[in-house]
Amino acid sequence: MDRDLISERIRGWIEGHKDESTTLASNLVRIPSVNHPPNGNEFAYQLFFANRLRSMGAIVSVYELDSVPGLREHPAFMSGRNYANRPNVHGMFPSKRGGRSLVFSGHADTVYEGVEPWQDGPFNGTIRDGKLFGRGSYDMKGGMAAALEAVRCLNECGIPLNGTVYIESVVDEEHGGANGTLAGRLMGINPDMAIIPEPTNLVPYSGHLGGGIWKAEFSGKSGIGFNGEVLLSALDATVSFAMLLQKFKRRLNEHVEPHALWSHTDRGIDVVVLSILSGDTKRELQEKLPADGKLNFWIEGYPGMTERQIIGMLQEFYESELPNFPILEKCRPQLTPLIRYLSGSEMGAGEQTDRFLDSVKRAGTIALEREPAPPQGAPFACDGFMFNLYSPTPALVLGPSGANAHAADEHMDLDSYTKLIRWYAEIMVDWCGVGGE
Known part of the structure; x- marks a missing residue:
């Protein structure tokens, strides 16, 4: 398929589905999924996420962390958490064409709403002034909604990928967690590359x-x-x-x-x-x-x-x-x-990482209509180390713009959200390949 035509289809689909994409992100925010160590209430959110994946044609697995072989014995496992009714969700969009594979991996849990007053309430999913407000809108339900919409875009545009794409929603990342992310690796979800849609303000972070x-x-x-x-x-x-x-x-x-x-x-x-x-x-x-x-x-x-x-x-x-x-x-x-030490990490050096970062740059230039910032280090800790240190899959952190993460009136910028959907779609096209190419 002609590359310029593919990009034009992607751009047109995203422009024509802005309202639907915004509604999806708002709906995710409206489902509270607060982490209250040692417990968490991600269950309802995870069921919604699993159903969304099924509606898109994914092969979906919903599994409890306590069922993952070797999890509690793993040296990176943090004890002291209760995982009853806190399942991970994994969706696979398979391809048998032999292209490179990719996983979008993000956490379902959020920090609690806090005691500071919110203008619109933490779980209303209010859309105002070009922004989506609510707990998790920026960290990181907006980024996960962008991954869902990017895959839907390619499906509905009839753009068949050569490589398999996965989307996983894991539990218990906040408050020093990351056991959910480790569980995904032990379940065998270790494709060629990973993207973690944490909020990065549209800057690619190759380390954290x-x-x-x-x-x-x-x-x-x-x-x-x-x-x-x-x-x-x-x-x-x-x-x-x-x-x-x-x-x-x-x-x-x-x-x-x-x-x-x-x-x-x-x-x-x-x-x-x-x-x-x-x-x-x-x-x-x-x-x-x-x-x-x-x-x-x-x-x-x-x-x-x-x-x-x-x-x-x-x-x-x-x-x-x-x-x-x-x-x-x-x-x-x-x-x-009070928590596990969250190890800093970076993508492993090598030809495959270089090729992926080149794909990210090419795709970003199309999606942003300018050359993106070069890869750099994130100013925060996250669960990327479970990929970079404990799996064969290097992880890039790339997500939307916004403000007030972990604070009142947290919000995601909707223009960045639209650009991110396009960027993710273009990354999949460039990295996984299209139509037997």
Whole structure:
């Protein structure tokens, strides 16, 4: 088939189906699928997704994670989660023409709606001002809707692919999960390449950061010194540790060589204090020094950095800073990981990865009507490491534009969504081949 004619068919179909495509993304947002570790309520969303795949002619598998052989024994498995009524969904659009294969892999779960007020509500799927609002619209139901629509576009345009395409919707990616993504690999879904439709603002990310969340707990001596008692404020120690973490961020970025995929930015590795609690949080009026303090924090790492390495650097820095934070000599933290360390990763180097990235560039030039940004490193952690480190399938992260991920009034830009559908369709044509070519 003529390549220009194929692209024109794709463009025409997308222009003629904008409203339907937007409705699909809105409908996905309207189905709450919030992750509440150790549980999650992805079930209704996954059934909808499976039915959508069936309506498109896919061979669909819906399976429970506890049925996956070797999952709980795998070294990358994270324990402590309940997977009852939380199935993975896998759809296959087979081809016997021998072309290259591709999987679109995304997570069904979202973070919770939060306590901040929403203008339109977190699960209304409101369409306003060229945007789709709602929890998961940007992270990452919009991207998954784009994958569904791109395959539907090719089907309805009568464009037969030479290679097999898969779309999988996995559970439990948020909050350090990724067991659902690992399950897909152990189920044998390991095609030539993968695309993860996380929100990237239409920038291809060939690598992503790692990161982990830890809890620091402090124990002091409470009371009021009426009789000369020696007291120790756990709150002062907790605040001092928060200040130390900010200094550690500077030290980390001074001593860790920036990875080449992040050379486009001076952002560096981030260290973030997520929460501080101290004393009796149920009482507004406190009459004594708090005896306890808790602080949760996040530290990132480049591909190749390990949890042991990062915590070792933090502990070494802690000891060196005690002259500047003397209370931390008397009141030391107990550190506990709250999630698995999400390893940073990048697509494996080689001819196949180079060919795929060339396909992505060619397809993006058609879809965006300009040359896309070059592949670079994502400023976030994700489940891509389950592909890049634990399967033969390299994973590219590519998704829509938007804002407010994990916050109130999360939204996806609908113009980027339309462009992404076109980009995905063009990638499949270029990578998998068409009509016996």
